[in-house]
Amino acid sequence: MKTVRHNVLTGEITETDLTAEEISERETEQTLRQEAEAEKEADKQAKADLKASAKAKLIAGEALTEEEANVLVGV
Numbered sequence: 001m002k003t004v005r006h007n008v009l010t011g012e013i014t015e016t017d018l019t020a021e022e023i024s025e026r027e028t029e030q031t032l033r034q035e036a037e038a039e040k041e042a043d044k045q046a047k048a049d050l051k052a053s054a055k056a057k058l059i060a061g062e063a064l065t066e067e068e069a070n071v072l073v074g075v
Contacts, residue, residue, distance in 0.1 A: 001017070001018045001026075002015050002016065002018065003015070003016055003018055003022075025062055047071055050067060050068050050070065050071040051068075051071055054068035054069070054071060054072050061075050
């Protein structure tokens with residue numbers, strides 16, 4: 001894996017190999033970003049599911065859970 005650096009003042013472009021440590025660090029960062037994105041998507045889906053459940057219960061005249069009520073009022 002290589003890294004490219006561009007010095008905008010001189011116009012010089014350099015390409016260097018990454019060390020094993022730098023490669024490992026980038027892979028770790030990528031994994032953490034992917035996990036954070038997956039968690040964000042899961043939270044988004046859970047909130048959508050709660051809203052749908054709350055709507056169905058309101059239409060059916062059933063009582064809402066506290067969590068459903070909170071998601072409807074934006075808490």
